[in-house]
Amino acid sequence: MFGKKKKDAEETVVVQKDIQQELHSVEYIVQSIREYQKTLADNEVASLHELKKVQDSFEEAIQSNDELKGKIEDFGSVFDQMSASADEFAGVKNDIISSIEDAQGKMETLKSSSARVQQQFKDMEQIFVEFKDSVEKIDDSMKQIVKIANQTNILALNASIEAARAGEQGRGFAVVAGEVNNLAEQIKRLVEEVNGYLKSASDGTDELNRSIQNSQKAMETSVNEVEDACDTFNGIIETTRGVEKVQQGISKASKDAEGEISRIGESISDVERSYDELMLHITHVSEYGTGKSVMFENVDNMLSQIVPILKEQEKS
Secondary structure, three states: OHHHHHHHHHHHHHHHHHHHHHHHHHHHHHHHHHHHHHHHHHHHHHHHHHHHHHHHHHHHHHHHHHHHHHHHHHHHHHHHHHHHHHHHHHHHHHHHHHHHHHHHHHHHHHHHHHHHHHHHHHHHHHHHHHHHHHHHHHHHHHHHHHHHHHHHHHHHHHHHHHHHHHHHHHHHHHHHHHHHHHHHHHHHHHHHHHHHHHHHHHHHHHHHHHHHHHHHHHHHHHHHHHHHHHHHHHHHHHHHHHHHHHHHHHHHHHHHHHHHHHHHHHHHHHHHHHHHHHHHHHHHHHHHHHHHHHHHHHHHHHHHHHHHHHHHHHHO
């Protein structure tokens, strides 16, 4: 019986040693698990920190995206103003062309009137040439009259001489010859007066003819200037139409730019939605990480209770 107790005691010792070895193994495993759990917790915390940095970066990116969106909208406003200015310029251009065309019409009317006046000056010049010819012919006729009057004076003088020779019989003839001589002298005086008038008329005609020629030259210069002005107006209209093409190009470029800006704005909105979705996922991941941290703490608490339980078990 004593031998059986000894054997039971030896078996108990063996069992206790086995239990102690198992407890040490379990304790080692628990310690290893706690170390792994701590490493995982540290890594999780580091991941959460990195995730927070990513979140901050995305928030900065979202802010930059909002600023970019504002700048793009400002660009859109600028292009709207450019388009409006181009439209206003088109209206001003049309007003300029309309005013130039009106002025051109008036210049054409002035040109036609100047041409008619120029023709009238030419007609007046021809009339004065004919008038001068008539005055010269009258002057020639006056010279012939003076010549005839001189011959009449000579004949009257000869008649007086012959009447004096005839004596008392030729006295009446001498009176007639004297009257003829007086008439011839009066004719000569009248011719001299007429010649004076003709000379004044001829001088006035020459002066008037020179004035007409000067006026005609001035009118020709005016007509040439009107033609130059018409050519200038045509050049302005052509230039304005060329500017119209530039304005149309600016307007088209502004509209194209507005379309591109609109598409860029849509792309930015898409990016913004993607950012929002990504931020939502990051928030969810952060929440999951926080939940895992709580789970790690719970596991650590449970593991920390195993070793004391095992030691209590070992003592018992």
